[in-house]
Amino acid sequence: MNQGHFIVREREYEEFLGILRKLMVDAFAKVVFLVDKNGTLLASSGDAAGFDTTSLASLAAGNIAATGGLANLIGEKEFSILFHEGERDNMHISVVGERLILVVIFDRRSSVGLVRLRVRKATERLSLVLAEAIAASNDPTGGIEEMTEADIESLFK
Amino acid sequence: MSFINYSSREINCKIVYYGPGLCGKTTNLQFIYKRMNPEARGKMISLATETERTLFFDFLPLSLGEIRGFKTRFHLYTVPGQVFYDASRRLILRGVDGVVFCADSQLTRVDANEESMENLRVNLREQGYDPDKIPMVIQYNKRDLPGVASLAELHALLNRRNVPEFESSAATGIGVFETLKAVIKLVLIDLKKGAR
Ligand SMILES: Nc1nc2c(ncn2[C@@H]2O[C@H](COP(=O)(O)OP(=O)(O)O)[C@@H](O)[C@H]2O)c(=O)[nH]1
Ligand SMILES: [Mg+2]
Secondary structure: OOOOOEEEOHHHHHHHHHHHHHHHHHOOOOEEEEEEOOOOEEEEEEOHHHOOHHHHHHHHHHHHHHHHHHHHHOOOOOOOEEEEEOOOOEEEEEEEOOOEEEEEEEOOOOOHHHHHHHHHHHHHHHHHHHHHHHHHHOOOOOOHHHOOHHHHHHOOO | OOEEEOOOOEEEEEEEEEOOOOOOHHHHHHHHHHHOOHHHEOOOEEEEOOOOOEEEEEEEEEEEEEEOOEEEEEEEEEOOOOHHHHHHHHHHHOOOOEEEEEEEOEHHHHHHHHHHHHHHHHHHHHOOOOOOOOOEEEEEEOOOOOOEOOHHHHHHHHOOOOOOEEEOEOOOOEOHHHHHHHHHHHHHHHHHHHHO
């Protein structure tokens, strides 16, 4: 059985990317990531090459999931914003709609207040694009349905 | 719920290793990590206690090549097996595309296996899955030890759905890749069905 796919097309991807780029600049951030709640990296802006983005995505999702579990225990739906303060860099993690997580990494050149402000704005725009992506996910096209057993077998050669 | 990115042409799927504490879930991932080509795997993350018991999860990302122009990526997770970590197990099952149920073949662990399988079914249902339909394989681990239950017994106890099943000795790697390959196949077949 299948709970369906979450599909991001070129169009939504470019829109996500545009919003991340603007957020990066407006918040004076070092790097921003958009992550699926299941722990997969979707898009990033800034100097992502310096990070192990796969691990980061998985742990950010685990972080949101775990604090969400804590939230439920005290009768909250979830904690939609997490802030981790480091010696040099800080991390702001927030939930976007039902599916996504926005991660902003910033240092002294910015501040948590500014990041929070810019994230709020970006989240509104990301939510709209997310809604488009979810609508499109119900109507997939593009080759996966043509996958054969032989294709699958070829992965293991 | 698999995540398909048409822009970067990637398919991402989540596979969870489930089973009672100490049955060998982490050992499976460690063996896969050791044997995979470094280009095909990312870093393995273990959120564990000081005594190496899994606290939250282990995570190992794999990328296995392309199908029809799509890169295929599989994120392997293990759950903590101890009964009292049920809340964490439920979180890790979220969005899962396929399950490996890892059983401990030792006679002394018969009850623990059954309990864990029941717990898996309850938690899957809670996440909105049908436990009789989700892609699943069963691995009977620790076949190298003395005092293990027979395959027929384990099958009767744990495999009422009659899913693909494998004997293994994860500590030496026997059966580990057969299990992985089988669950990946089921996940991709399911993905294809969902895409229609
Ligand atoms: N003899 C034997 N020991 C195993 C096997 N697989 C795992 N173990 C051992 O069982 C213990 C628990 O394994 P671990 O992977 O941490 O279990 P987990 O709780 O399911 O993650 C470790 O000491 C492993 O070395 C196996 O196939 N045979
Ligand atoms: Mg473990």
